[in-house]
Amino acid sequence: xxxxxxxLFVTCLVDLVRPRIxxxxxxxxxxxxxxxxxxxxxxxxxxxxxxxxxxASARALARKLVAEFExxxxxxxxxxxxxxxxxxxxxxxxxxxxxxxxRTYELTDFLATVLRVGTxxxxxxxxxxxxxxxxxxxxxxxxxxxxxxxAKMPGVELAEMKDCETCCGFGGTFxxxxxxxxxxMAATKCDRIRAAGADAVVxxxxxxxxxxxxxxxxxxxxxxxxxxxxxxxxxxG
Amino acid sequence: MQVASIHFRERASxxxxxxxxxxxxxxxxxxxxxxxxxxxxxxxxxxxxxxxEASARIRDRxxxxxxxxxxxxEAEAARRGTAVLWAEDAPEVCRLVLEICARHGVRKAIKxxxxxxxxxxxxxxxxxxxVQPVETDLGEYILQLAGEPPSHIIAPAIHKDQAQVAxxxxxxxxxxxxxxxxxxxxxxxxxxRPHFLSADLGISGGNFLVAETGSVAxxxxxxxxxxxxxxxxxxxxxxxxxxxxxxxxxxSTLNRILPRSATGQAIENYFSILxxxxxxxxxxxxxxxxxxxxxxGRTRLVGxxxxxxxxxxxxxxxxxxCPVYQTIGGHAYGWVYPGPMGSVLTPVYQGLENxxxxxxxxxxxxxxxxxxxxxxxxxxxxxxxxxxxxxxxLRPWQERLALRAWAFAAARPALYALATxxxxxxxxxxxxRRGMIRKLxxxxxxxPGRDFPAPEGRTFRELHGGRRxxxx
Numbered sequence: 001x002x003x004x005x006x007x008l009f010v011t012c013l014v015d016l017v018r019p020r021i022x023x024x025x026x027x028x029x030x031x032x033x034x035x036x037x038x039x040x041x042x043x044x045x046x047x048x049x050x051x052x053x054x055x056a057s058a059r060a061l062a063r064k065l066v067a068e069f070e071x072x073x074x075x076x077x078x079x080x081x082x083x084x085x086x087x088x089x090x091x092x093x094x095x096x097x098x099x100x101x102x103r104t105y106e107l108t109d110f111l112a113t114v115l116r117v118g119t120x121x122x123x124x125x126x127x128x129x130x131x132x133x134x135x136x137x138x139x140x141x142x143x144x145x146x147x148x149x150x151a152k153m154p155g156v157e158l159a160e161m162k163d164c165e166t167c168c169g170f171g172g173t174f175x176x177x178x179x180x181x182x183x184x185m186a187a188t189k190c191d192r193i194r195a196a197g198a199d200a201v202v203x204x205x206x207x208x209x210x211x212x213x214x215x216x217x218x219x220x221x222x223x224x225x226x227x228x229x230x231x232x233x234x235x236x237g
Numbered sequence: 238m239q240v241a242s243i244h245f246r247e248r249a250s251x252x253x254x255x256x257x258x259x260x261x262x263x264x265x266x267x268x269x270x271x272x273x274x275x276x277x278x279x280x281x282x283x284x285x286x287x288x289x290e291a292s293a294r295i296r297d298r299x300x301x302x303x304x305x306x307x308x309x310x311e312a313e314a315a316r317r318g319t320a321v322l323w324a325e326d327a328p329e330v331c332r333l334v335l336e337i338c339a340r341h342g343v344r345k346a347i348k349x350x351x352x353x354x355x356x357x358x359x360x361x362x363x364x365x366x367x368v369q370p371v372e373t374d375l376g377e378y379i380l381q382l383a384g385e386p387p388s389h390i391i392a393p394a395i396h397k398d399q400a401q402v403a404x405x406x407x408x409x410x411x412x413x414x415x416x417x418x419x420x421x422x423x424x425x426x427x428x429x430r431p432h433f434l435s436a437d438l439g440i441s442g443g444n445f446l447v448a449e450t451g452s453v454a455x456x457x458x459x460x461x462x463x464x465x466x467x468x469x470x471x472x473x474x475x476x477x478x479x480x481x482x483x484x485x486x487x488x489s490t491l492n493r494i495l496p497r498s499a500t501g502q503a504i505e506n507y508f509s510i511l512x513x514x515x516x517x518x519x520x521x522x523x524x525x526x527x528x529x530x531x532x533x534g535r536t537r538l539v540g541x542x543x544x545x546x547x548x549x550x551x552x553x554x555x556x557x558x559c560p561v562y563q564t565i566g567g568h569a570y571g572w573v574y575p576g577p578m579g580s581v582l583t584p585v586y587q588g589l590e591n592x593x594x595x596x597x598x599x600x601x602x603x604x605x606x607x608x609x610x611x612x613x614x615x616x617x618x619x620x621x622x623x624x625x626x627x628x629x630x631l632r633p634w635q636e637r638l639a640l641r642a643w644a645f646a647a648a649r650p651a652l653y654a655l656a657t658x659x660x661x662x663x664x665x666x667x668x669x670r671r672g673m674i675r676k677l678x679x680x681x682x683x684x685p686g687r688d689f690p691a692p693e694g695r696t697f698r699e700l701h702g703g704r705r706x707x708x709x
Contacts, residue, residue, distance in 0.1 A: 183686025
């Protein structure tokens with residue numbers, strides 16, 4: 001039986017800002033025995049346009065992404081937001097059947113639900129708290145998957161924060177259109193994170209990470225680390 | 238109520254700077270949301286979800302033949318002696334109520350909660366015509382004293398704390414000042430009692446209109462609704478046309494989901510089904526009963542991609558679960574309906590151009606949709622409104638240009654690779670030694686309240702392409 005061919009869509013944000021998250025995702029998939037393809041022409045899933053009411057540009061990018069990944073058995077994304085866009089919204093974006101709906105997964109969902117990995121390669125040690133990003137949680141049902149995977153790491157202690165399912169205030173373009181409100185929401189989230197007494201807040205979406213980390217550092221919190229779940233699961237230690 | 242939604246940004250900014258308000262918002266926090274969650278648990282999560290689905294279907298059935306159910310309601314209500322009047326807009330609501338006041342010699346009107354009377358600015362119209370309006374819902378009464386509009390559709394004075402209410406009561410009530418809640422409630426009760434007994438007209442809203450019996454159903458927690466609708470000689474219920482439902486059986490289904498979604502109660506303290514004025518054998522009730530059915534923008538939703546919004550049963554769950562509402566409060570939204578439902582309704586009722594920010598003022602986090610008792614896809618409706626804004630050229634040119642430039646580049650991988658390589662390097666140069674950017678160039682709003690974590694410096698595609706080449 002050939003290895004399942006998994007297309008990795010790293011997302012535009014990871015591509016530009018945190019390539020190491022993309023490499024961590026790649027490593028996790030390879031460690032789990034997948035044949036990973038990374039289409040070199042990938043850019044953006046079209047969500048900024050879609051959520052801003054620009055249907056035409058979203059459709060053009062959706063068609064491009066579908067063409068790039070159609071040959072894969074699965075499309076895996078280290079972001080609940082972009083995975084949700086592809087899985088849940090592409091049908092309406094494209095105006096046709098969504099060829100990727102059934103085979104697009106957020107990274108931890110794929111590892112835990114599809115691959116059912118028994119072990120994870122990471123060596124992270126520390127007390128963490130987990131923030132459930134909105135789209136992953138509410139569009140894709142990503143909740144237990146990252147926690148199950150983290151629980152396989154003996155050095156990781158999970159301390160849940162209050163309101164871990166409440167939005168951090170990022171919201172894509174909302175974060176700049178209404179920067180003041182967005183920052184106030186991030187401030188509330190940061191209070192919850194600090195109250196959990198963790199060394200690191202771990203989550204699955206880079207957009208929310210930038211929002212939370214930016215707010216923590218602005219308020220001179222340099223101690224609390226903000227890490228993507230893929231980084232933690234693939235941690236070299 | 239005058240629409241001020243065009244000033245959303247400034248109003249939100251003021252709300253964020255108002256320490257007292259922030260404290261009050263935090264104190265209330267997720268109170269209702271927690272109560273709803275407990276009620277859902279007690280009902281059984283599976284059964285509760287089935288109830289939401291059934292409720293959505295009931296509302297859809299009514300809306301799919303809205304005209305027919307309204308005609309049925311009118312006929313059944315008329316047969317039982319209720320006069321049914323129709324108002325196309327807010328001024329017509331006021332005109333009809335003032336005509337009723339003139340016909341029956343009304344000098345004083347007591348009111349139970351009605352958001353439609355807020356839509357119509359009815360209190361101002363009554364006062365101008367020499368009729369004294371008295372709000373009897375405790376929250377509404379507090380706001381009438383304060384001269385403020387509600388900030389929440391079921392907890393109108395949620396933005397005020399105990400001390401602020403005590404100050405108001407000291408200014409307006411006679412007798413010994415108190416900050417004790419029970420004592421203040423007794424004070425309000427004692428002040429309102431003579432109004433209940435001396436009013437000529439009772440004005441209420443209506444939670445549901447039952448077509449098969451021509452009844453108006455009202456839920457309240459304070460009992461004021463029952464007194465408003467039964468003590469005065471005349472009762473006028475004012476509701477939106479979308480509130481009609483086919484049967485009493487439907488009412489019993491919806492009345493299981495409404496209080497649980499609103500306050501987490503299994504049933505409200507008072508639940509009234511009002512069917513016609515006092516009959517010859519009835520012990521109490523008004524001599525005359527009117528129902529004013531109001532459009533005021535509702536028909537503009539029928540048959541459109543936003544029709545699902547008309548399912549709304551005004552429970553407030555969406556705002557109770559909205560992190561934006563919880564951060565800025567209801568007044569920032571600038572009109573009668575705040576939060577997610579208001580961000581859909583206000584642009585439709587008051588004009589998209591008068592509420593430019595509202596469809597955008599959401600992170601689309603989806604919490605409202607999951608809480609909605611009639612499963613209104615609020616984030617999707619907000620997104621559709623954003624499409625309308627784009628189609629009508631109602632977004633700033635800078636934003637349109639940025640989106641277009643982004644889409645243009647993202648569709649061309651070579652160009653995109655070049656642009657992102659340059660951007661990653663430039664942004665890296667702006668980072669301080671912590672790897673943070675204190676001020677983004679051309680920043681539309683990120684860095685005033687947050688640092689921007691700088692990119693690593695090279696793009697994933699660049700690095701991955703390099704690895705691939707080294708392997709080859």
